[in-house]
Amino acid sequence: MSPTQRAPQQLLEGAAAGDRVSLARLLSVVERGGESSSQVARLVYASAPPYTVGITGAPGAGKSTLTNQLVAVARGGWPSSGRRADSEPIHQVGVLAIDPSSPFSGGAILGDRVRMQQHATDPAVFIRSMATRGHLGGLALAVPDAVRVLGAAGFPLVIVETVGVGQMEVEVASAADTTIVVVTPGWGDAMQASKAGLLEIADVFVVNKADRPGVNEARRDLQQMLDLSASSDWRPPVLTAVASTGEGVEELWVAIAGHRAHLEETGELARRREARLAQELRRVLSARVLEEVRAVGAGRRFDDAVRAIAEGRLDPYRAAEDLLGARSTS
Ligand SMILES: Nc1nc2c(ncn2[C@@H]2O[C@H](COP(=O)(O)OP(=O)(O)OP(=O)(O)O)[C@@H](O)[C@H]2O)c(=O)[nH]1
Numbered sequence: 001m002s003p004t005q006r007a008p009q010q011l012l013e014g015a016a017a018g019d020r021v022s023l024a025r026l027l028s029v030v031e032r033g034g035e036s037s038s039q040v041a042r043l044v045y046a047s048a049p050p051y052t053v054g055i056t057g058a059p060g061a062g063k064s065t066l067t068n069q070l071v072a073v074a075r076g077g078w079p080s081s082g083r084r085a086d087s088e089p090i091h092q093v094g095v096l097a098i099d100p101s102s103p104f105s106g107g108a109i110l111g112d113r114v115r116m117q118q119h120a121t122d123p124a125v126f127i128r129s130m131a132t133r134g135h136l137g138g139l140a141l142a143v144p145d146a147v148r149v150l151g152a153a154g155f156p157l158v159i160v161e162t163v164g165v166g167q168m169e170v171e172v173a174s175a176a177d178t179t180i181v182v183v184t185p186g187w188g189d190a191m192q193a194s195k196a197g198l199l200e201i202a203d204v205f206v207v208n209k210a211d212r213p214g215v216n217e218a219r220r221d222l223q224q225m226l227d228l229s230a231s232s233d234w235r236p237p238v239l240t241a242v243a244s245t246g247e248g249v250e251e252l253w254v255a256i257a258g259h260r261a262h263l264e265e266t267g268e269l270a271r272r273r274e275a276r277l278a279q280e281l282r283r284v285l286s287a288r289v290l291e292e293v294r295a296v297g298a299g300r301r302f303d304d305a306v307r308a309i310a311e312g313r314l315d316p317y318r319a320a321e322d323l324l325g326a327r328s329t330s
């Protein structure tokens, strides 16, 4: 084994033994992408996936506050349900806070740290902000790997917070076993969620900031939209919460557990995870193809081809095939 291969292996062993510095380093490698990141992915892909909960919604809806409260409740374990007489313990919880606003990430990350400070000294809780560094495509690849790293390090539950604006963030949020969409009371919030594509991805809705007026209207709007949407065997419950006081958080945890039980009992959990892997493999393929394009899109051969096209000796389609062909045989 070469030293470059050993490093991630040693980090993973450290992380699995509870060393948070090793875990943080592994996640940094995953965040950066590239060859070292693929090495980490190879080490962790076969380990048991943690149960993943996505939390998304408009900026400032209270996602971090809710996550913070949820972590505290989840530490008490999965509630007992139908098939399970006893509650299942959750000995550690991982949180990935995805920060899409790279130019302003300093402030946002600091904000999340402050809001989740309650758990800062709890060794059973690991909170990590991941920045997009301006390329969301990279993030979509990094998040599933980061979740698997946490799984391999022994975390049975991972919560992923993303802001529900933009297609890629919504995709990242929906790449969870249970996706929670947070809305707030106020005219049109449910409509905005619908426009942002959040209606389709929600397994559970939370009307947060229920200490403000307009809660019933927000619930009604969501219920009406659910009435109109295609029926499936799971209708997302619409809950209310005041994340800042913890009100409604127990109920949210019970709803998450209920959704998990539904997924397990119907076999949908395995189907969902497989669909997610298919999507992930497509992303990896796209990234690889783009790399190829970048490689053949510069250099002497490429310049020669451009000249040939300019002089009318070659058409661009033929030139592209020549370049790709030369690459695959070289
Ligand atoms: N009144 C009230 N305020 C709340 C509630 N939940 C959160 N807040 C406040 O709303 C603000 C935003 O909360 P965050 O938890 O940071 O929201 P967020 O969705 O994570 O925000 P971004 O990550 O920046 O998109 C903070 O000032 C919270 O204290 C609530 O239930 N009621």
Ligand SMILES: [Mg+2]
Residues within 6 Å of the ligand: 063, 064, 065, 112, 161
């Ligand atoms: Mg937040």
